[in-house]
Amino acid sequence: MRTMFRRALRCAVILVPVLAHAQQHDVKIEEAWSRPAIQGGTGVVYLTIIDTGAPDRLVALSAPVAAKADLHESFTEQGIAKMRGVATLPVAAGSKVTLSPGGYHIMLMDLKQPLREGDSFPVTLNFEHAGLVTATVTVRRVGRAAP
Amino acid sequence: MSASTEPSFRGGRRPALIYGIIGLVVAVLIFGAGGFLWLSQGGSASFVGGPFTLVDGSGSQVTDRDFRGKYMLIYFGYTLCPDVCPTTLNEMADALDRLGSKADRLQPIFVTIDPDRDLPDVVKRYTEAFSPRILGLTGSEGQIAKVAQEYRVYYAKHRSGPQPNDYTMDHSSVLYLIGPDGKFVAPIRADEDGAQMAADLAKLMS
DSSP states (O other): OHHHHHHHHHHHHHHHHHHHHHTOOOEEEEEEEEOOBOTTSOEEEEEEEEEOSSOEEEEEEEOTTEEEEEEEEEEEETTEEEEEEOSOEEEOTTOEEEEOTTSEEEEEEEESSOBOTTOEEEEEEEETTTEEEEEEEEEOOOSSSOO | OHHHHSOHHHHHHHHHHHHHHHHHHHHHHHHHHHHHHHHHTTOOTTTSOOOOEEEOTTSOEEEGGGGTTSEEEEEEEOTTOOSHHHHHHHHHHHHHHHHGGGGGGEEEEEEESOTTTOOHHHHHHHHHTTOTTSEEEBOOHHHHHHHHHHTTOOEEEEEOSSSTTOEEEEEEOEEEEEOTTSOEEEEEETTSOHHHHHHHHHHHOO
């Protein structure tokens, strides 16, 4: 009985870090970019979310350059461009989600300063499990193609 | 003989439904053929475009007649649009660069469909952020409604919150090329990249 208990304990000792690792929430942000915009106007942030851990969900955003930052999705229906707010964005385990022109994007409302080509500024993404992740956004003059 | 045993209401309704479907198909075909014919002929001035009176960044009145002798490339959007409009205007600016001296014969114009928020100064600063060549125009609600109707542009407010300014605009996203005589030449897709847009413009501008 005692040896069985010991064996179980040994197993548990080995398994704890394995289980802990499986539950680890690791989110990275890459290729964050924006476009020139005027003070008081709206700006945009495009980026790639890389989830190397468990499934997660983007739940909130903030950027000191703007009064408010929201997640939006653009789409075109029969030639009509539309944009709608998105409350949360799920990110599957081991997946990549790209925010890019004509799709998901972060909308920066009421910019406190103009965004000029070459400028950079921080944006913070709040994930349900991984918590706060801050990325540096670079302002570029590009159209559809990501830099 | 099974037909006679079927409930009578089915026999009565089915022809109406079939005629309805045939009618719908015919209507779609006529509409589609008309649209195809219209597009294949490069459109007709009687369908798209017309005279306009709008206001530029300094508050001065601008009319379509001011641009006779030049091509006009017109896009309708709004300055608080974060994604679609800046993407299109950046591609437009790229197309202008690629056109080189040919772009001197072209006046790119951005017309806001959100005149309540897009005052002359805002539209001017906005378009200049993309290219100093792009002319930003606004106007009264009536002036914008008129030019939008002439260009068959749809636009509508979409509420996004409780405050008066909490709205985005749904809007047609198409570029319109108007000839030096003021007549409509062709539509250009707003989702083209700058290289494709420049190639289309070079082909369409004689």
